[in-house]
Amino acid sequence: MPELYDFVNRYKPDLIWSNGESECPDTYQNSTNLFSWLYNDSFVKDEVVKYSCYHGGYYNCQETFKPGRLLDHMWKTCTIVDKSSWGYCGDMAMSDIASESEIISELVQTVSLGDNYLLNIGPTKDGLIDPIFQERLLAVEKWLNISGEAIYASKPSRVQSEKNMISVWIRSLNLQSPITTTTTKVRMLGIQEDLKWSTDLDKVLLISLPQLPPSAVPVKFAWTVKLTGIE
Incomplete structure (x- = not known):
């Protein structure tokens, strides 16, 4: 806990990502006291954003969280290009790699429900990005160069989907x-x-x-x- 306080005071982060709720509850980790201080007394109390399932600026209840409906609170879905791992696997199979259409479809669905999309890739131990990950990221960039107007600074419509469209x-x-x-x-x-x-x-x-x-x-x-x- 002292390291977390020192981290906030020293670096003044814009975003803090809570993780580990699947391992033990917040009462064990004493995170409630930390975040009470973070939002009320810290140097970044007016700017910082925190991710967790029930508290903070954004909801992110589990990996690849998708509420499936428009929420009245900010949220984020976090997903991976390599469906088998959040890190880098030298023996990854192409069958585990999300396609361009899957990634873009997920991005569009997330934005249509009002919030943010995080796409994770795992670099190699040398800090390099595998060519297949580069290919997927460049495909998203190409799509955004044309369709970004529908993504950046957008907000949900009064209708998020239509049948027989x-x-x-x-x-x-x-x-x-x-x-x-x-x-x-x-x-x-x-x-x-x-x-x-x-x-x-x-x-x-x-x-x-x-x-x-x-x-x-x-x-x-x-x-x-x-x-x-x-x-």
């Missing part, structure tokens, strides 16, 4: 929740032209997706459609 075979995206106006415009991020849209008798928004050759598609998957002028 997309019919790819007719190149149409059908959305039930947006309420269109006379100023509504629709665009796919990475494509400059506005998309054509209409509404049916049930006021479902029907968006015509562009017919593009593979070389012109802005991203491989998780296309982002931007709507303006809606309610």
Whole structure:
């Protein structure tokens, strides 16, 4: 405990990650006293963020925590590229490596529910990043370069998911929740032209997706459609 107090006083961290709740309760670790001091009397009491399951700035109840719904408290999901380990395994199998689409899908789902996403990779003992991890991180970067507007500084919609949303075979995206106006415009991020849209008798928004050759598609998957002028 003295080391933790010294650490906070010496380095003034922005974030403290609580870990070890699976090993023993907070009463054994005396963490309640530490965090009471941290939030009330320490030098960083007005800025510091703490992760734990029930207390602090962010909830993170277990590895790969996903509440599955919009919470009224900040939270974070933490996941790994190598599904078998949070560290580096020299004998890792490709079957354990999360695909680009899995990672991006998880990122989108996390942001749609209002919070933060941490993607972990394990460096080698020399501090190097394995090529397969580099490949996954660069894929996320490429996707964010096109679709980052839907991620950074965003906030959840009043609707987080829709049933029977997309019919790819007719190149149409059908959305039930947006309420269109006379100023509504629709665009796919990475494509400059506005998309054509209409509404049916049930006021479902029907968006015509562009017919593009593979070389012109802005991203491989998780296309982002931007709507303006809606309610």
